[in-house]
Amino acid sequence: MRAVVFSSEKSLELEERPEPTPGHKEILIETAAVGICGTDAHVFDGEFEGTVFPLVPGHEATGTIVALGEAVNDGVFDFHVGDHVAINPSTVCGECEFCLNGHQNLCRFWNGLGVVASDGASQQRFVAPAGNVYKLKPDTDLFEAALIEPLACAIRGWDVLPRRLGDHVLVYGAGTMGLLMAQLAPFAGAASVTIVDINEGRLQAAADVGVKLRYTNADQAERAKWDVVVDCTGNIRAIEDALTRVKPAGYFQNFGVAPADRTANYSPFRVYRDELSIVGTMAVLNSFGRAVEMFEAGAINAKAMISHSFTLDDYAEALNMFRQGTGRKLQIRPNDTQSRVLLP
């Protein structure tokens, strides 16, 4: 079986590995698709806290069950060989203060498959704990469904924002997360959704998923202030600009991942005087099952969001393309024999 391995910081190899065997409560999955995101680039660069090399990357995955550990179905589960599934990559200790208080996404010993110390899905087959595996309907497109993991992060993002009918929402950044936050906004009650990105190609993606108000600069927009402003860029200049666009009593969210050592300027006086709320959101918390349901109900336009697929051989090319910011969501299909352009 073939696997992409980050053998050490900034080094990548394609390896022939023995077939993984599932433990008692584990499931062996043949990978259909695995999305590439900023986290993979951070892991590769050795910038992600806690990564243990060598590591098979890949945390936004779907696939088909090929084998079950002997105890998988002893409790509430009813998995079968052949089931189509999506995988929640987060595993937690269940014992620390944050796990015990309902904030498992902030677990002090948080481990993501393909991110920290357990191998991910950029290989032909991989193993996941049964509790992290979510069954999909047989007719759900397994390639498109690789967007369920980022969708679960976006649902978590909305969980910590107000959901008030008639709010006006502004999103900075039309990459995968910006497109998902914008598409979920109407479900949270938004009367309008505006998206800002300096990249025209990304604004076209926003148009394709149905966002009507799109600008390269928020100054061009039809309003000056918004009830909810979400930064999905992690870019300091964008964040500083975004904070000035929040209405009194409004919310600002840091969704995008800014460099850990950077700071942004804002007016504490305005936060006080206008009762602004600044909120963070980190990964997935009790939102994976809802992401599966919303995805299968057609809440997002997945077809317009995935532009290229790559074989394991072309993993390095995919990572380079991601860094250049070209294309939309890029994904690896470890059992495909050729890389494909999915959108012109």
Ligand SMILES: [Zn+2]
């Ligand atoms: Zn990701």
Ligand SMILES: [Zn+2]
């Ligand atoms: Zn914990």
